[in-house]
Amino acid sequence: MRDKLGKYLGTIDTHKLKERTLYYNTLILAEEGAGKTNLACKIRNFVIDNGVPTLYMDFANSHEDEIELRYKDEHFNYIRFEESEEFDAAFGKLIKEKKHIYLAVDPNYFSNKRDAKSKLTQTIWQQELLDNYYHFFHDIENLNGFYSKFEDFLLYMLGFANQQKYGFTFLAQPHSTFENQQVKLLFSFLYLGKCSNLNYYNTGRLKSLQKNRFFHQYRTAYKTVVFSDIKSNFVDIDEYIFEE
Secondary structure (H helix, E strand, C coil), X not given: XXXXXXXXXXXXXXXXXXXXXXXXXXXXXXXCCCCXXXXXXXXXXXXXHCCCCXXXXXXXXXXXXXXXXXXXXXXXXXXXXXXXXXXXXXXXXXXXXXXXXXXXXXHHHCCCCCCCCCHHHHHHCCHHHHHHCEEEEECCCHHHCCHHHCCCHHHHXXXXXXXXXXXXXXXXXXXXXXXXXXXXXXXXXXXXXCCCCCCCCCCHHHHHCCCXXXXXXXXXXXXXXXXXXXXXXXXXXXXXXXXX
């Protein structure tokens, strides 16, 4: 079981993932080069080891040869979103077989109209995905990404979180969207890496963090999120290197 992420700073304790990680939402927020992809890959490994299929959505619309080697293991099944019958058939086959999916997505496929559901939205809201898959949203090109192409981003994410069986991990660079209190309540686990804009989460210590070091916050496992205690610590995430 690949449950070890790294070590807490200031203690001898190992930072490990637990079963509740599968069912609660995680936010990984940091600037480029801070280690978001590395951390997400380690979470993905944990989910895979628990027998849960994963849908990894890359909103940079990456070509297959642009994707990091660490994702190209035996569970890597690449497909690029398009509005076509060929895509629907290939994507449907992967879901039916409960394969792990790496989906390259152009955010422009989302609708910019509040009440209009795009084909992309309908595709990722399939009941089989909501019932069986753990989701990753990797918003690499922040300002041109997921939420800026979706007027009702907040309502969409709230609705999505209420529909799915498993949790999701969202990776992004700092953005004012994540200062919204309702959005913060979506996430039980927060990993905040290097952020030079000190308006985000109001901590100057984020500015000088080195690669793969995160300010980790999590809500204790009570029945209600609103009154759960929040625990905080700094962690060093181990580098994951996959070799073919």
